[in-house]
Amino acid sequence: AAQQEKELKLLVRPDGNRLFSNLTRGNHYLVQAEGYLNNSGSGQTSEMALIWNRTLPGGSEISFLFLEPYRSGSCSGYMSCLACLSDQSCGWCPSLSRCLLRDSLDLEYCPETEMVEGKGDSQRHLLLAPQHCTLCEDYRDCSACTQDPYCEWQINSSKKGDFQCSRRGRLEGSIRDSNGCPKVCNQRNTCSECLSNSSQCAWCESAQACFYFAAYLTKYPYGECRDWYDSVHSVPQCKQCSALNTCTECLRTFQCGWCGDYNNPTIGKCLRGDWAGMDDPSVYNCSVAVAEARAANPEPQTSAPPRPLEMEMEMEIFDDEEKDAVWSYPTCPDVEECRLGLHNCHPFATCINTPTSYECHCERGYTGDGTLHCNQTCYNECREGQCSGSPRFECECSLGWTSDPATLVLSGVECDVDCGCNFHSTCITAPGICDECQDWTTGPHCEHCRPGSFGSALAGGGGCVPCECNGHGDPLQGYCHNLTGQCYCTHNTQGPHCESCLPGYYGDPRNNGTCYRQCQGRSVLLSSTSSSTIPLSSSLGWRSGTEGKGGLSHCLWVLSVTEKLGPCKPKQLCPPVALTLHPDSHTYCKNSYVYVFDGLPRFLPNGVVRSDHNLIGAFCGTTRTQPITVEATSGVISVYFEANVSSNKPQGFNASFWVRRCQQSSDEDEEGSAVCAGGAQCQGGLCRCPQGSGGPYCDRPMCPQDCGATEERGVCNVVSFLVGTFYFNLINFGELD
Missing domain, CATH: 3.30.1680 (ligand-binding face of the semaphorins, domain 2)
Incomplete structure (x- = not known):
């Protein structure tokens, strides 16, 4: 019985009989022996066992534990x-x-x-x-492996060409004779031979020797091998200095230096060597290497001058006639591309040599990258300005900058002198003398903001900004505050930007809009002598919804150009007063009317206005599209409005008046002075139309067709007419509730 896994089992035959019927020594039984050879290389051992009928329960193998050791007596x-x-x-x-x-x-x-001759060991x-x-895998060299009759030296391609010893019969082509073994590492003389088909050899570049890599510390205990190569831990490529064609590539490789031509270092060879100099057995000296390189690649003919002798680099000591080569090991020698013509600068560019390369700079009067482009530009530098371009190519200075002709020739710089105008004016005459202040500035040096603007005109102060008063700023006060921008409002407006109407006025003053004075009861406006030279203008109107609780059916508005409520005296020139009725007025005929008088109106005892000779206009209607202007010359103009407020229809009117006393112009012959509208001229403080014309804008002939004088139908009586200047404003009409 066999004991397996602490369990006793009786081995029997298929018919139930005992496996071995007679257990005494000397009885023989025929068994089948099966062996399993492990040739996978995984390290597992081979096995052998005795096999019988595997269908029997309780195990089917008898291992070597059941067998008696073999003894033959012959060894x-x-x-x-x-x-x-x-x-x-x-x-x-x-x-x-x-x-x-x-x-x-x-x-x-x-x-x-091993026994030594003459000596024995008992x-x-x-x-x-x-x-x-000692197994085959324990042999480390081919000679010892092949001397074992059971081993062979084979190449395992999966291990980067490494050799190994194994039992014979594993691979075809294995070495079984020591005469066919490759050289050991220390017998290989070159780098390529050292690294060929072996991962156990390494090449020491500094010692120029091949050694067994596993014995590196033993071979070089003090680090004598500074640079080594093998086929496993580094790039499997032997260093060949002669294969490197440029100095930069050459000096990137350890123990390689450059033998270059003295005048043109780009011609040369990369050879073995170090700080001490060239150490390459293939070339006698550096001059020979340069001569060979020059012969292999002839230098193109150039007109470059020879290189100066004070070149800062170590020169190899040659004969007096052979100072034409230089050995470079720490750094490459400087190549003077500009002198040798090895640059690619533009024809209008200058080549400047640098320690490691060169630079291309466009010549004066040209601009670009120096290689592909050098375009013509201003001859001088425009420091604070720009070049005008073709065809003049002159510097155009920025506002506030000029040039100094005294230093221009030496410096070559224009637009580098401050005009002293806070950068708001040119100074053609000289710095400090400002030509014309711009950007809303004024003053000898453009240091103040002009009326109508605010801010800081000084350099770096932010500049001057126009006042935002919707066209209603007071020009006598500068339109707005010169620092804050707060508007000084006129035209019956109010607010920081004159954006709303004063109490008692209505309308939208934004964007040059108009505020209309609400006509309530009787309103009288008189002029004063102290302000006789000040233009007087305003707007008035009436709109439904503003009458009192009891309702207001009429209003009267009177304007006098004198201090008294009366017409001008005889032979006294009065400034004309023009009244414009805007087309947004709604007065329904037979119910509501607007009456305009040249003077004071007269009323009947029952309150009804009389149609006297001084009535110059009566208006009603809702479909008018153009404004209507009437003119009063007596010095007094009256507007009377009556309305039927019981009607639910929207009604009202908007009107503007203008009284103008002009200031005498310095140019008497100027047509259409700035203080008078149209073609009128300021004469004696009043606006007068040229002879033969009249009307508010002097655009109407005084005697159309000469009053029919040719047909004896009339005579043109020419008198001096005064005209008024008018200010037209269209506003939105208020609707009835």
Whole structure:
């Protein structure tokens, strides 16, 4: 019975009988032996077992534990350690590489080392355990591997061309004879031979020697090998200085230097060497290497002058006639591309040599990158300005900058002098003399903001900004505050920007709009002598919804150009007063009317207005599209409005008046002075139309068709007419609720 996994089982045959019926020694049984050879290289051992009918329960194998060790008594026929120890009567002698009997009457000696002539060893040193045998994998060189009759030296392609020893018969083409073994590492003389088909060899560049990489610390205990290569830990490529064609590539490689031509260092060769100089057996000296390089690549003919002798680099010591080559190891010599013509600068550019390269700068009067473009520009530098371009190519200075002709020739810079005008004016005459202040500035040096603007005119102060008063700022006060921008409002407006109407006025004054004075009851406006030269204008009107609780059916408004409520005296020139009725007025005929009088109106006892000779206009209607202007010359103009407020229809009127006393112009012959409208001229403080014309804008002939004088139908009586200037404003009409 066999004991497996602490369980006793009785081995039986298929018919139920015992497996071995007679267990006494000397009985023989025929069994089948099956062996399994492990050739996968995974490190697992091979096995052998006795197999019988596998269908029987309780196990089907008898391992070597059931077998009695084999003893033949004859050991000389075993040629290897493992074969020898498979026989329990034998032991392996490693010093003699022979299999000897363990116990016999005639014991054969086995010394610990190989026997020396004349000396013997009486002791036996046999190996008795298989694990003490030297396996094929334990051999590290081809010679020892091939001397073992059971081993062969093979190449394993999966290990970067490494060699290894293994049992014979594994791979075809393996080496079994020591004569076919490759050289060991220390017998390889070149880098390529050292690294070919081996990962165990490494090449020491500084020592120029091949060594066994596993013995690096033993071979070079003090780091004598500064630079090494192998096929596993570095790029499997041997360094060849001669294969590098430029100095930059050459000096990137350790222990490679550049032998270059003195005048043109781009011509040369990369050779072995270091700080001490060239050390390459392939070339005698640096001059020979340069001559060979010059012959292989002839230098193009140039008109470049020779290089100066004070070149800062180490020169190799040659004969007096051979100072034409230089050895460079730490850094590459400077190549004077500009002198040698090796640059690609533009024809209008100048080449400037640098320590490692060169730069291209466009010549004066040209601009660009210096290589592809050099376009013509101003000859001088426009520091604070710009070049005008073709065809003049002159500097155009920014506002507030000028040039100094005294320093221009030497400096070559224009637009570099401050005019002293706070950058708001040119100074053609001289710096400090401002030509014309711009940007809403004024003053000798443009240091103040002009009336109608606010802010800071000084350089860096933010500049001057126009007042935002919707066209209603007071010009006598500068329209708005010169620092805050708060508007000084006129035209019956109010607010920071004159954006609303004063109490008692209505309308929308934004964007040059108009505020109309609400006509309530009687309103009288008189002029004063102290303000006789001040233009007087305003607007008035009436709109439904503003009458009192009891309702207001009429209103009267009177304007006098004198201090008294009366017409001008005889022979006294009165400024005309024009009244414009805007088309947004709604007065329904037979119910509501607007009456305009040149003077004071007269009323009947019942309150009804009289149609006297001084009535110059009566208006009603809702479909008018153009404004209507009437003119009063007596010095007094009256507007009377009556309305039927019981009607639910929207009604009202908007009107503007203008009284103008002009100031005498310095140019008497100027047509259409700035203080008078149209073609009128300011004469004696009043606006007068030229002879033969009249009307508010002097655009109407005084005697149309000469009053029919040719047909004897009339005579043109020419008198001096005064005209008024008018200010037209269209506003939205208020609707009835």
